[in-house]
Amino acid sequence: MRGVTASIPSPAAEDYALIAPLLLDWYDRHARTLPWRIAPVAGGQAAPADPYRIWLSEVMLQQTTVAAVKPYFEKFTSRWPDVAALAAAAEEDVMAAWAGLGYYSRARNLVACARKVAERGGFPATEAQLRALPGLGAYTAAAVAAIAFGQRAVVVDANVERVVSRLFAITQALPASRKLIGQYADRITPHTRPGDFAQAMMDLGSGICTTRQPKCLLCPVANHCAARAWGDPARYPVKLPKKPKPTRQGCAYWIEQDAAVWLVTRQGKGMLGGMRSLPDDGWNAGSDGSGQPPVSGPWLDAGLVRHTFTHFALEMSVLRFQGSGPVAPDVAGEWWPIDRLEDAGLPTLFAKAATAAINAD
DNA sequence: GAGCCGTGGTT
């Protein structure tokens, strides 16, 4: 195995050490104010980072924008102020509170992680121990170790991938370039203020070194950027073309009785697992047509809901039960009062479907 | 490595 040094070309070694001080100085002047960042205390002494809040924010921020996370972070920290409170929560309450944020395995893992952490009396302080907790992969373990515990860890998210790809003009395409990006990120990560450095890189990627039209004139490390020196920094990081998404069709069923609607809870770890939803047909119509309605009709077509998931698009017809007399759906579920439907924690797809059903004639 | 897993904002 060839050494790391031999696989990394040009920029002079002394240049690596210049990046962090410039970035930290910029961060001291331009850091975003975010709910999970430490507010300076009046006495001039910074409050210690709360690992619970750092962990919670990092999990919420996985593949999710800051703007989307903020209200959820406020809701969660108000309702469950510390890890012990979250560990004691009913899982279905946490799932419902997570509704709308997406990637629901995060919420399942959040509860599992909170319970393990509460059991051992607090968060572990090393990257390796954090990495062993459910829902903490390479990125989140490194981020929590650096930000909450001041450990030197190499924090690489999509922002860092973009910044590093440009700083060193990496021509290899993602995701194969991740190994090389990690090596460069390691070289520029300082031993002092590693948490601030990680957040500085992410703030830079979010606000300056953006995917399209990067603001190089405002960048504190523009003079060290190989992509800028060569022109056209926006061509980095190089990415492989994406596969097209198929479109699936399906139905959801709105069954209403006595001002309540029949909701099911989706089982397993798959799509929307653990979340309440309307009964549906499995969205395989057009391929095997296997889904059967939970009640025999008649049904009113309440409209078509279009929703795009990560790897497919869905066109889902909403069918509203039109029969009279007592109804007994043949799928497990619960009658949910329609005037409290917001509390059910429906994922966005089914929230759309509910709106369509309620508004239908 | 590659597929699966949500959603809303931006361009």
Place this chain on the structure above:
DNA sequence: TAACCAAGGCT
């Protein structure tokens, strides 16, 4: 507006 993409993890 359609496409792209975001503080990724798990299998």
